[in-house]
Amino acid sequence: MPAPKPHITVEDLRIGWGTRVLLEHTTFQVERGTIFAILGGSGCGKSSLLRHLIGLVQPQAGRIDIDGVGDPSRYEGAPPFGVLFQSGALFSSMTLAENLSLPLTTWTRIRGATARELVHAKLDLVGLGAFAEHLPGEISGGMKKRAGIARALMLEADLLFFDEPSAGLDPISAVELDQLILTLSRDLGITVVIVTHELPSIFLVADNCIVLDKVAKGIVARGDPRKLRDESEIPFVHAFFTRSSYGVSTNPGG
């Protein structure tokens, strides 16, 4: 039996702004149904890589291929993936129910009672069934993120992108969100790509990861994060996973 095709293939990607290169020669694959983490320190290009993966920005060179979409910047119509932005990015003038029904009513013919039922089912799935008529400004940061996940799930995408899901959350909300991500992946078979630097989250949810470094401008390690923590001999990777100091020099040349 041939090996299953990876869900995302990235080949020799170079991203940056103008003459400033953030990442180059970046190649990796994300297997279907797994939770894949993109790790690295602040400013290493994690979020920029995510913006390229979801097609908001075109890479300077290289190829991104999402199975069923091809180049994500070229799809027309309903995207076959969902995105949870760092702030949740809910539309502030709409209630949670309206936020969730927006992709549904735009890209499908589902209307009325069925649409309401689907919206409520997704809100129940993320534990926000009682807040359908609330505006985003009336709920907490963790709830906004869960509502963002529910919205990302409305079109039954089998691929979800998360940009720093636990940033700004208390430890309990962060763990709840991680559990939700695990549920989505294990029970719904969704492929999840998470950009984060929260170690507890990484060890709890991620099956596989890549570690980016801004000095190397690319991937410095890849594999199971728990193995990398215990076995990696690369100083930056070891320091990252064990929260230890990795040289205090602020001199970029040294």
Next chain:
Amino acid sequence: MSVALRADREGDHATLVPIGSFDLTHATAVTQEVKKAEASLSGSCSVDVDLGQLDRIDGTGAVLLARLLDRLEADGCRASIVEGNNPEAARLIALYRERRAVLPATETRATGALPRIGALVSQLPRKANNAFDFIGRCAIAVPRAAATPSSVDWRSLPRLVQEIGADALPVTSAANLLVGVIIGLLGISQLGRFGAITYVPDLVVVAHFRELGPLVTAIVVAGRSGAGLASEIATMKVSEEIDALRSMGFDPVRWLVLPRCFALAITVPLLTWVGDVLALVGGLAATVVMTDMTPHAYIQATANAITASHLLTGLIKCPFLALAIGLIACGQGLLTSGGAAAVGARTTTAVVLAIFSTIVISAVFTLFFALMGI
């Protein structure tokens, strides 16, 4: 408390003795002392720093001393601290010396008038390119929106018409009424000198219907709704809502810009039309109060003065003025990147550009009508 940095020289060797409080409170005095000491140390081969007489040192004092030692070493002088006397101060200074980042020289910002003008001019092609790119995207969006009406947020249209049109009615009406009064008074004072008061209604009709009505209304709308639309979209941009729209397959131009431009194109002509009527009322009030002309005579003269040409030359500009306001406000909003400050800056730019462009467009139309003899 006095601060001093004594430099005791013995041939090529010197000993620096900081005395007093080297801290934030005394930073100015410390800086002067450091400068004096540095001047007196020129030509030394080795410098020892004796911290025994320091009363107090904090980060500021440590930085000033650390940088002095760095400069001395850069000049080829051996600089060292006698640690035994005050180990804590020595550690603090050493810390600031170790943590010094050697960054490549940054480009100095052009501060002179000419370089700044040059920098502004050099940005013009990029800005013009952005503007044409945006107009092009909007032009493409119209047929696509016609093909897939669900890609436009039509549900927001009633709200937009309410906010841009109905809510603006009091202020545009008041502005037009007052402009009518002003034209009336101006006509009375100037035409009255030639005994031509009977032509004041004609002046109000021609000046307001053809030029000032659309212009005044558009300027008020540009200031009011232009700022509102630009800041709304800019806030959506910085809070990732625009990215979220794009990630869900929506085109922000179709979803956000088209309904806003459409709402403006509907409401600005209506506001102008109401404003025209109120300007006539203003002219009437001014003339009746200031002269012997009766209201009946004024209305009669006004009715004779109003022609389809005067009315239409004014109203035909309105959708163009409205589109300019909408495209500039939405375009500036979508170009926003950064935080709250960027929202404010883009809003300001949007209002200034929108007001300026309404004046330019009005002038172009007037020139065109003058050349065509309309």
